[in-house]
Amino acid sequence: MNAEGTLADRLYEAALVPELWTETCERIALEAGSSTASIFTVDGSGNHRYVTTPNIAEAFAQFVQSDTRLDNVRPLRAMQRSPFSFVRVTDLLSAEEFANDAIQRDIIEPHGMQWEAGWAFQEPTGHVIVITLMRAKGLTHFSDEQLARLDLLKPDLARAAYMSSRLAFNEARSMTETLSMLGLPAAVIGDAGRAIAMNPEMETLSPRIRTGAGDRLILEGAGANALLEEAIAHYKAQASPAVQSLPMAGRAGAPPLILHLLPVRRAARDIFSRSMAVLAVTQVGQVGPPDMRVLCGLFDLTPAEARVARGIAMAQTPEMIAASLGISLETARSHLKKIMLKTGTTRQAELVLLLSGLNAPSFSGGRPEP
Known part of the structure; x- marks a missing residue:
């Protein structure tokens, strides 16, 4: 650098x-x-x-x-x-x-x-x-x-x-003001990997997202928790984590969540002193097959991986996906393994639960909605 x-x-x-x-x-x-x-x-x-x-x-x-x-x-x-x-x-x-x-x-x-x-x-x-x-x-x-x-x-x-x-591209003068302006559940992770601040919206997500011993953030679900810990470890080492959008599948009527990790860099540390990252949460819950645009933007999936992911969300087997996309079964399974790695899921059923909530609202262009 x-x-x-x-x-x-x-x-x-x-x-x-x-x-x-x-x-x-x-x-x-x-x-x-x-x-x-x-x-x-x-x-x-x-x-x-x-x-x-x-x-x-x-x-x-x-x-x-x-x-x-x-x-x-x-x-x-x-x-x-x-x-x-x-x-x-x-x-x-x-x-x-x-x-x-x-x-x-x-x-x-x-x-x-x-x-x-x-x-x-x-x-x-x-x-x-x-x-x-x-x-x-x-x-x-x-x-x-x-x-x-x-x-x-x-x-x-x-x-x-x-x-x-x-933030509507507006400057915040303090950590508290920034968290308030976000309008999303958010927390600040300090240099030691601990949660040093969070807004009321984040607190309402407990116990799905909560603080444990030593103010360490704990996520519901072993896969999501492992991804968060890995990302924090990378930040501590001054490296970019492999995953920066962390998924949490829906549970018992609660919608899926997407956690966005944003490193605190350079001048941002004037506001977020002793801070390593900001964690913001997007709640999703539209019913239907996942939107390819959302898949790409959230998890950095390749076009081929996104097509396989969409098939999985529509309850297709790897065999069905391979046949519909004109690829080999081995290729379909290889894409599936990479998708699960990027999304932090360990079972296909868990992946389906996550992806089923990623159907974005319709967008017709610049005209206001009726």
Whole structure:
């Protein structure tokens, strides 16, 4: 790691100190060979919040105040056609659509930009988070190599953007204020691996999530507890844990939970002194097969693994999945083993219980819900 820290460090720093997002967006653009980088969220009412590089800030201000934001088909198309990777806008719109696109014509091009690529994902509460980058007029379009580099950043981008979106990209002045602003059950894990603060929402989840001897966090279920302990051990060693979204299957009418671990980096330690990580909990419970976009965003599953996971959630056997996907039984079983490792489950029945709660609410685009 260099003296300035890795880009992942900067992402997690900005997640908890949102005033640093402008600089972090510039680092993302530099890493991607892009002219701009922006992150925005869209809720069910069509409200947009965003952070961006300064050179496109005026365009974004115009966009979020105009009716064109309500007819933006990019996020929905990206989630449908490319849920696992960054994609060029020209691969989402037909040639005719691109030529007549109001956002391209009235906002992007007048501000000196020409090419756009991005990735959109939906978190379980239904909000859509979009990461979008642009290249200036006169430059070539985003190459496959550039998109591949961006795909490597997806897990860190997703978690940092999700946490910051819960804070509405506003700066908190204290640990207590941050936990309050999140609006999610949350706890702060100290350098020694102990829970040093938690909000009332987290306390209501006891006994599923509770503190034990020495203020150690204890999760219901051996698999989830082992994953949390492993992640904390990695943080203590200053390493990135293999799993940062930890699943807890539903129990006795209680919905599944997803625990998001966010490392406290750099300037974030000014607010979270002596802290190692923030743990936030998303409650899910939509009935039906899991949404591929949610699977990808939460557990970093590959496209092939996500397809197998969806089959498992629909009560298909590995044999049935292999036949429907046109893969060998050995390959299906190999994917299943990796899925269980990433989700912290030990039995197929446990995996089914977890995945059955990951069907995200519908998202029709920017138009407010009726």
